[in-house]
Amino acid sequence: MPVPLSPEEAQQFHASDAAPAAFLDLLDAVSFRSAGAALRLGVFEELAGGPLPVEQLAARTGTDPLGLRILLDALTSFGYLVRADDRYANSANTSRWLLRAVPDSFAPVLAFWSALLTGWWHDLESSIRSGTPTGDFYAWLERRPEVLADFQTMLRRLADGLRAEIVELLPVPADAGSLLDVGGGHASYPVAFLTAHPQLRATVVDLDGALAQGAETIAAAGLTDRCTLRAGDLFEADFGTGHDLALLFNIVHGYQAAETLTLLRRVAAALRPGGRVALLEPLAAAPEQPATGPGEAFVRMFSLNLFHTQGGRAYGHDELVGLLHEAGFTDVRQQVLAGSETDHLVTARLACSSPS
Numbered sequence: 001m002p003v004p005l006s007p008e009e010a011q012q013f014h015a016s017d018a019a020p021a022a023f024l025d026l027l028d029a030v031s032f033r034s035a036g037a038a039l040r041l042g043v044f045e046e047l048a049g050g051p052l053p054v055e056q057l058a059a060r061t062g063t064d065p066l067g068l069r070i071l072l073d074a075l076t077s078f079g080y081l082v083r084a085d086d087r088y089a090n091s092a093n094t095s096r097w098l099l100r101a102v103p104d105s106f107a108p109v110l111a112f113w114s115a116l117l118t119g120w121w122h123d124l125e126s127s128i129r130s131g132t133p134t135g136d137f138y139a140w141l142e143r144r145p146e147v148l149a150d151f152q153t154m155l156r157r158l159a160d161g162l163r164a165e166i167v168e169l170l171p172v173p174a175d176a177g178s179l180l181d182v183g184g185g186h187a188s189y190p191v192a193f194l195t196a197h198p199q200l201r202a203t204v205v206d207l208d209g210a211l212a213q214g215a216e217t218i219a220a221a222g223l224t225d226r227c228t229l230r231a232g233d234l235f236e237a238d239f240g241t242g243h244d245l246a247l248l249f250n251i252v253h254g255y256q257a258a259e260t261l262t263l264l265r266r267v268a269a270a271l272r273p274g275g276r277v278a279l280l281e282p283l284a285a286a287p288e289q290p291a292t293g294p295g296e297a298f299v300r301m302f303s304l305n306l307f308h309t310q311g312g313r314a315y316g317h318d319e320l321v322g323l324l325h326e327a328g329f330t331d332v333r334q335q336v337l338a339g340s341e342t343d344h345l346v347t348a349r350l351a352c353s354s355p356s
């Protein structure tokens with residue numbers, strides 16, 4: 001948690017530059033790292049039932065009592081815990097956001113980013129020097145089932161929160177019969193579209209592991225007979241043809257422009273003339289409601305992470321429009337979603353005759 005500052009301290013660090021603000025970064029980095037350790041050790045979950053003395057908590061979490069006490073004292077100073085009479089308890093903010101059973105728990109998000117920043121960002125300089133990512137993000141995830149589960153939970157929750165608005169914003173003509181979801185793994189979006197439009201069928205393309213979760217989502221919604229799951233690489237898999245609408249949600253930011261153009265052309269080839277593509281992306285620059293404050297900082301951090309771990313980045317609006325035009329799309333529109341500070345929906349129509 002950000003280290004709490006008195007008005008005098010804020011004046012020193014931020015307003016007058018009398019003290020190095022980087023010292024606060026150092027403390028916040030340790031706070032973030034300590035919270036990730038507490039999550040993985042089960043500290044917050046064990047304290048969900050009420051305050052505990054350190055010896056009891058150490059026995060329950062299988063940790064060294066002295067090491068745990070030092071960690072708990074650090075977490076107390078950062079605001080994750082409170083301490084009274086030698087017992088430690090979750091702070092109100094920790095109880096509200098970091099317990100796994102809370103419906104909109106932040107725990108999967110914190111756990112995912114903690115694993116990524118502590119496990120991979122150690123060599124950030126290498127990708128900045130070389131211009132290439134220092135690993136394969138999805139292979140890295142596959143080797144870490146717990147991190148992969150947190151990643152998928154985070155994505156599915158985001159999708160569950162945005163899908164009603166997106167279905168509302170993307171009208172589907174009454175005669176439209178086919179939806180393509182490119183990299184739609186968890187299948188939350190196709191389920192929303194198929195539920196809203198009973199005439200529609202869907203094809204979801206993704207890697208095998210991601211589709212396992214999608215198959216469960218689709219079966220739970222009773223939509224198995226209207227949805228085809230196609231396992232394969234997005235640059236090689238058969239997308240089919242004649243689709244009315246293609247979703248490309250949170251995909252192109254994993255790639256640089258040349259690969260994005262290839263993907264957009266593959267999508268164009270899979271659509272009927274006049275069909276539409278919809279992209280969901282955090283944009284680095286956008287004419288309508290650009291992100292500010294923490295939203296802006298998140299997009300910049302996200303873009304850096306994409307470059308380092310996938311070789312991608314957050315696109316600017318104009319660049320994306322240029323790539324869509326190059327791939328044969330017209331009538332590009334962009335809007336930020338009411339349900340998100342940073343996610344933009346960008347839609348475009350396939351020109352009836354594509355460029356050669």
Ligand SMILES: C[S@@+](CC[C@H](N)C(=O)[O-])C[C@H]1O[C@@H](n2cnc3c(N)ncnc32)[C@H](O)[C@@H]1O
Pocket residue numbers: 138155156159182183184185186205206207210232233234235248249250251280
């Ligand atoms: C960031 S997630 C987005 C998921 C979903 N579209 C959404 O917006 O919530 C990217 C998805 O693309 C899939 N993916 C990434 N690279 C892929 C590749 N080369 N071939 C197939 N699927 C890929 C991942 O498995 C993952 O499900």
